[in-house]
Amino acid sequence: MSKRIGLGFVATLLVIASAYASFYIAPEERTMGLIQRIFYFHVSCAWAGFTAFFLCFIGNLLYVWKRAQKYDWLGVSGAEVGLAFTTVVLITGPIWAHPVWGIWWTWDARLTSTFVLWLLYVSYLLLRTLVEEPDRRALLSSLFGIFAFIDVPLVFGAIRWWRTQHPQPVIMGGQGSGLDPTMKMVFFFSAFAMHVLMAFLVAERYTLEKMQTETDLLAREVEAQ
């Protein structure tokens, strides 16, 4: 309990520090100006979301293989936290796009695949509410989660493989791409802060899911008496 509170405290401090660095340490981008500072938050959230979905994928694979409940708890925790981060990505993206592109949204490969990713994990969580029997629910949602994760590399690769309205990658983008060293440092610090926040939220959500299973078992025991 105290470890989790400590992690939450560290995550909050890091997120505040990363916002400070985004506004006061990172230099102003020449063409977009102030609005480009959303980049540090928007892209960090996207990366943390991918990591949360990866945790979900690992939990899903391990559940299908070992059929242990703890892997199902990891799956649902990763999915819910990843969905929260992807929601932030889908909100901050259009806020950044509107002054720069003149439009809030366009159905290009990156934006569409991200929206599909969001819908897939909403479906994953909805599916869990439709199946009552715990083992069947865990198996079905794990199989669906493995399928849903296929979209993550598609989102990552969309701006590398196809021509899009969304900007080309500045990190891991190959020749001709790149960032100013201070911008890069601030970006990686922000990504680290978001990953610590993601780890904290996954830990909290995992504890909740574990407690839910314990409560269900105890309720059945009470009913049987």
Added chain:
Amino acid sequence: MKNLDSVFAAYIIGWGVFFVFYLTIAKRTANLRAELERLKNSLPRK
């Protein structure tokens, strides 16, 4: 300071989403803890 309102909105809404998400987890955890306690008390003592 062109677009300051947009940058401000992006950060506030983003943090708001995480804060509300955390609150829902904390609330659900507190409710379950109370339920778990109630169920434990309703079991006959061995």
